[in-house]
Amino acid sequence: MPATTKPRGLRDGRSRRVFLVVNAVLLILLSAVVIYPFVNIVAQAFSSEGYITTGQVNVVPRGFNLTTFHVVLGDPMFWLNYRNTVVYTTVATLIALTLTTTYAYALSKPRLKGRTFFVGIAVLTMFFNGGLIPNYVLISHLHMRNSIWAIVIPNAISVFNLLVMKSFFENLPSELEEAASIDGVSTYGMFFRIVLPLSKAVIATMVLFYAVAFWNSWFTAYLYMDDPQRYPVTVYLRNLIAGASQVEGAGDAITQVAANVQAVTMLLTILPIVCLYPFIQRYFVSGVMLGAVKQ
Structure with a gap:
């Protein structure tokens, strides 16, 4: 050398x-x-209108201003719609998680008859859907307009989440279920007492995915709901942005609202998700990797 x-x-x-x-x-x-x-x-x-419109606001507020917060938070309709969002997100996430876990668990079993067919049906919906007008007609004929079910039912299962959870269940040791079966544990008992407790990481990840999707969703409610008292907060904030952008020369307060209303609405919308994320962040990476990579 x-x-x-x-x-x-x-x-x-x-x-x-x-x-x-x-x-x-x-x-x-x-x-x-x-x-x-x-x-x-x-x-x-938290900045004033003049500093925002002239592009002087970067990472530090300029001309401290709370006018927009007072306008938004002082409206009773905001709190009503905010409550609607909490209810819609909670119910929709629970239903979506229940359907996704049970469907994915069934698809993860090679002995399931017609397994390939059911997987194909699920994957097919990732590439094709009924379209906006047929979906609207269907929701109307089912009398689900102006109800929570118009938001929950059409988006109850995400195929991406379904496939991730299916892969996770397939990676669980089959010996655990075989031992439980020998001990006389039923299929439902294995699912609730063995599989779900071992799936905390992927379940937490799915909760985050579904909760964020339902919390931020506004178009479905905007399409299927006519009653403002049933709107989620995202529709309320969308209407506030649209209304503020059309108001010009109506006084300083309205001008300040029009200038930074978008920033305030975005901040109020994402705040709950930002508060929720730290509690399930430790499950996030492991849940996705365990469900996405077949060992």
Whole structure:
């Protein structure tokens, strides 16, 4: 070996340090790019109209202003619609989680007759759907307009979530269920007493996926609901943005609302999800990886 050749371990150690430094720098830059829009929205929510329209607000509020918060939070309809969103999201998430877990558990069993057919039916809906007008006609004929079921039923199962959970169930050790079967545990007993307790990570991930989707959804309610008292808060905020954008020269208070109403509405909408995420974040990565990678 030539005298100038460096030991392999030294080269590998130096390469690893270079990789770690480059990786850390890239992750920091990526995090800054992701976090900046959120910080900017918060800054605009507490800034005055003049500073926002002239582009002087970046990460620190300028001309501290709470007018928009007073307008939005002082409206009883806001709190009514906010309560509707909490109810819709809770009920829809519970129903979606129940249907997804049971359907995925059944599909994960190779002995299920017609398993390929049922998987194909689910996957088919990822590429084709009935279309907006047929769905509207169907919801109307089922008398679900202006009700929670117009939001819950059409979106009860996400095929992506179904396939992730199916893969997770397939990766569970079959010996556990075989031992439980020998002990006389029924199929439902195995599902509730063995499978679900071992699936906390993927279930927490599915709760996050479904809750975020239902919480942020507005078009379904906007399409199927005519009663403002049944609107979710996203529709209320959407109407507030649309109304504020059409008001010009109506006084300082209205002008300030029109300038930063979008920032305030976005902040109020995402706040509950931001508060929920830290409690289930530790399950998130493991839940997705266990469900998406077949071991």
